[in-house]
Amino acid sequence: MTTTDSNPASVEVDPSGRFAGTGTRGTRILGSMTVVAMVWLVAFGLGFSPADRDQDEAVRIMYVHVPTIWVAYMSFVVTAVASGFYLFGRSKALGWDRLAGASAEIGTIFVAATLVVGSLWGRLTWGVFWQWDARLTTTALLFVTYIGYLAVRRLGGSHQQRARRSAVVGLLAVLLIPLVHWSVRLWRSLHQEATVLDTDGDIDMDGLMLFSLFVGVVAFTLFYIWLVLHRTRVMAMEDMMDDRGLDLALASRRAEVVPTQKLEEN
Amino acid sequence: MSIWRVACLVARKDLLVERRSRVVLNQVLPFAGVTMVIFAFALDSDAVLERVAPGLVWLATMFSLLVLVQRTFAIETDDGALDAMRVAGVDPRAIYLGKAMGLAIELLVLEIVLLFAAVILYRQTVPVDGIALLAITLLSATCGLAAVGTLYGGLAAGFKGRETLLPLLTLPAVAPVLIGATRAVEAALGTAGAVVSDGWPWVGLLLVFAATFGVGGSLAFGPLIDE
Amino acid sequence: MEDAGFIIGSYVLTFVMVIGMSWGVVRRGRRLGAQIPDEDKYWT
Numbered sequence: 001m002t003t004t005d006s007n008p009a010s011v012e013v014d015p016s017g018r019f020a021g022t023g024t025r026g027t028r029i030l031g032s033m034t035v036v037a038m039v040w041l042v043a044f045g046l047g048f049s050p051a052d053r054d055q056d057e058a059v060r061i062m063y064v065h066v067p068t069i070w071v072a073y074m075s076f077v078v079t080a081v082a083s084g085f086y087l088f089g090r091s092k093a094l095g096w097d098r099l100a101g102a103s104a105e106i107g108t109i110f111v112a113a114t115l116v117v118g119s120l121w122g123r124l125t126w127g128v129f130w131q132w133d134a135r136l137t138t139t140a141l142l143f144v145t146y147i148g149y150l151a152v153r154r155l156g157g158s159h160q161q162r163a164r165r166s167a168v169v170g171l172l173a174v175l176l177i178p179l180v181h182w183s184v185r186l187w188r189s190l191h192q193e194a195t196v197l198d199t200d201g202d203i204d205m206d207g208l209m210l211f212s213l214f215v216g217v218v219a220f221t222l223f224y225i226w227l228v229l230h231r232t233r234v235m236a237m238e239d240m241m242d243d244r245g246l247d248l249a250l251a252s253r254r255a256e257v258v259p260t261q262k263l264e265e266n
Numbered sequence: 267m268s269i270w271r272v273a274c275l276v277a278r279k280d281l282l283v284e285r286r287s288r289v290v291l292n293q294v295l296p297f298a299g300v301t302m303v304i305f306a307f308a309l310d311s312d313a314v315l316e317r318v319a320p321g322l323v324w325l326a327t328m329f330s331l332l333v334l335v336q337r338t339f340a341i342e343t344d345d346g347a348l349d350a351m352r353v354a355g356v357d358p359r360a361i362y363l364g365k366a367m368g369l370a371i372e373l374l375v376l377e378i379v380l381l382f383a384a385v386i387l388y389r390q391t392v393p394v395d396g397i398a399l400l401a402i403t404l405l406s407a408t409c410g411l412a413a414v415g416t417l418y419g420g421l422a423a424g425f426k427g428r429e430t431l432l433p434l435l436t437l438p439a440v441a442p443v444l445i446g447a448t449r450a451v452e453a454a455l456g457t458a459g460a461v462v463s464d465g466w467p468w469v470g471l472l473l474v475f476a477a478t479f480g481v482g483g484s485l486a487f488g489p490l491i492d493e
Numbered sequence: 494m495e496d497a498g499f500i501i502g503s504y505v506l507t508f509v510m511v512i513g514m515s516w517g518v519v520r521r522g523r524r525l526g527a528q529i530p531d532e533d534k535y536w537t
Binding site: 144148157165171179180182 | 417434435437438445446474475486
Binding site: 021022023024038042045046056057058060061064065068106109110112113116117120121123124223226227230231233234236237238240241 | 496497499500501502503504506507508510511514515518519521522523525526528529533534535536537
C-alpha cells in the first residue's frame with residue numbers, strides 16, 4: 001500500500017531555484033507579519049510594559065511563557081482534530097495526517113520551551129525551579145506523551161499505516177490529558193494542604209501588560225501558522241521522496257555509471 | 267459467537283500458553299521480586315520503606331507490566347498468529363478484550379504476590395476493614411493497566427524498536443493509575459495514618475480510567491492491527 | 494541584578510528555539526524542493 005500522491009516522474013532539479021523551497025506569497029506575507037509581531041513583543045515585553053507590584057521585573061517572562069504554552073495547547077488540539085478527520089473521514093487523505101504530525105512536532109518543542117522558561121520563572125518568583133503542582137506535572141507528562149506520539153510516527157511501514165497508528169495515539173492523548181490532570185490535581189490537593197507558594201502567580205494586570213501579553217499571543221500564533229504550513233509541505237515532500245526512494249537510488253546509481261561508459265566508448 | 271465468548275477463548279489460549287511455557291512464573295515474577303529487593307537497597311531506611319511501600323508495589327507492577335506486554339505480543343507476532351486470527355475473521359475487539367483479560371489475570375496474580383512481598387519485606391499489615399477497598403483497587407487498577415498495555419503493545423507489535431517504544435508510550439499513560447492505585451492502597455493498608463474512606467475517590471478515578479481505555483482500546487485496536 | 498539574567502535568558506532561549514525551528518524547516522524544504530518537480534508541489 002503506497003500513498004495516493006506517488007508519482008514516478010523523473011527527478012528534475014529546478015536550475016533557477018526560485019520555487020525550490022516551501023515558500024509561497026502567502027507564507028512570505030505571514031512570515032513578515034510574524035517578524036514584525038515578534039519585534040513588537042520584544043519592545044513591549046522588555047521595554048514599554050511596566051514592572052509588576054509583586055513580581056517586579058520577573059513578570060516580563062510571562063510575555064513569552066504564556067504564548068508558548070498557548071501555542072503548545074493549540075497545536076495539540078490541531079493534532080487531535082486532524083487525527084479525527086483522518087480516522088473518521090472517508091477519503092483517508094494523508095494531508096490530515098501530515099498536518100497532525102507537523103502540529104505535534106511544533107507543539108512538543110513549544111512545551112519543552114515552556115517547561116524550561118517556566119522553571120526559570122519559577123526560580124525567580126517561587127525560589128525553586130520545579131514544583132509538584134498539578135499544572136506543572138500535567139505539562140511534563142504532556143511533553144512525554146507527545147514525544148511518544150512522535151516516536152510512533154517514526155515506526156515505519158507505509159504512510160497509511162503511519163497515519164492510522166499516529167491518529168489513534170493522537171486521539172488517545174486527548175483522552176489521557178484530562179485523566180492525568182484530574183489524578184495529579186487530586187494527588188496534590190490531598191497531600192499539600194498548605195501551599196506555601198502561590199503557584200497561580202496571580203498578577204494584577206494593567207492595560208499595557210495585557211496588551212503586551214496580547215502581542216505575544218498574536219506573534220506566536222502567527223509563527224505557529226507560518227511554521228505549520230512549511231512543515232506540512234516539507235513532510236509532503238519527505239513522503240514523496242520515500243515513495244520515490246528506490247527510483248532515486250536507481251537514478252543516482254545510473255549517474256555514477258555514466259562516466260565509466262564514456263571511458264569505454266572512448 | 268459473541269465478542270465476549272471469543273474474547274474468553276483468546277484469553278484462555280494466552281493462559282494456556284503461559285501454563286505450558288511458564289515464562290511469567292519463571293522470569294517475570296522473579297524480576298518483580300528482585301525489584302522489590304533493590305528498592306530496599308536504594309531507600310535504605312525501614313521507616314521510609316514502610317511509608318512508601320504501596321507506591322513501590324505499584325512501581326514494580328508497572329515495570330512488570332512492560333515485560334508482560336512484550337511477552338503477550340511476542341507469542342502473537344513470532345509466527346504471525348495475530349495475522350492468522352485476523353484472516354480467520356476474528357473480531358479485533360474480541361482479540362483486544364481477550365488479550366487484555368489474559369494480561370489482567372497474570373497481572374492480578376503478580377500484584378497479589380507483590381503485596382505479600384510488601385507485607386513481609388516492608389512490614390505492611392492488611393487491616394480487615396481495608397480488604398474490600400484493597401480488592402476493588404486491585405481489580406480496577408489492573409483493568410486499567412491491562413487496557414493500556416494491550417493497546418500500546420498491539421500498536422508496537424511487529425515493528426523494529428518496539429522494546430524501547432512501549433515504555434515511552436505506556437509509562438506516561440499509566441501515571442494516573444500509579445497515583446490513584448498508590449493512594450487507594452495506602453488508604454486500605456493504613457500507611458502513614460491514612461484512613462479507608464480516603465481511598466474511595468481514587469477508586470472512582472481508576473474505574474473511569476479503566477472504562478475510558480477499555481472502550482477506546484477496543485475501538486482503536488481494529489484500525490491498529492488491520493494493515 | 495540576578496533577575497536580568499533569567500529574564501533575558503528566557504527571551505533568548507525562546508527566540509533561539511523559534512529561529513532554530515524556522516531555519517531547520519526552511520532549509521530542509523529548500524533541499525527537498527530542489528529534488529522534486531514543481532507540479533508535485535500542491536502549494537505552487
